[in-house]
Amino acid sequence: MKTVVSKTGLGTADRLRQTVAAFGKLLDQTMNDIQALEFELQGNHRVDQELEQLRRAAAEWETERARLLGMLEQSKNEHDRALAEVDEAAAIALERQIASAMDRMRAEMKAQGDAERAQLAPENHRARDEAVEVEAARIEGLIQEINQVIENPETELSVVIRKNAERAELESYLKGLRFRLPDRQGS
Secondary structure (H helix, E strand, O other): OHHHHHHHHHHHHHHHHHHHHHHHHHHHHHHHHHHHHHHHOOOOHHHHHHHHHHHHHHHHHHHHHHHHHHHHHHHHHHHHHHHHHHHHHHHHHHHHHHHHHHHHHHHHHHHHHHHHHHHHHHHHHHHHHHHHHHHHHHHHHHHHHHHHHHHOOOOOHHHHHHHHHHHHHHHHHHHHHHHHOHHHOOO
């Protein structure tokens, strides 16, 4: 549509320019003819009347030329305004298409991310549960070692007291770990 408007507007403008140029040449020729007639027929009254008519015709031609130039300028301004409106509409349409494509892409990426998270969630929980189980086993081993030290009759009383406090802390920590493991809460 833009190309059609441009070619039509430019074709009309070119024709108007050619017509105005032709009128200008005709006016120049007419003025030259008038001057030649004035020179040859100075004093002839009838010639003076014809010269006056030619002058009026030349003035009318000049008025017509100015009118056509005004129409040409108006046509050019309308063409430029139409092109600007088409460009603005195209820019708005492009912005909307880009925004729509970005929204679609965001939605697709969010859906893909959600699907990947849903797929990885069980593996992530399993890995965390395994780490908690390993830590619980390590703490149980430490508690067993402390129990052996406490049950040894040769262990001094101060060491037994200190080891009892250490065992109490480790047992509390172990209860917290077992709380993280739903299937081991009863043990």
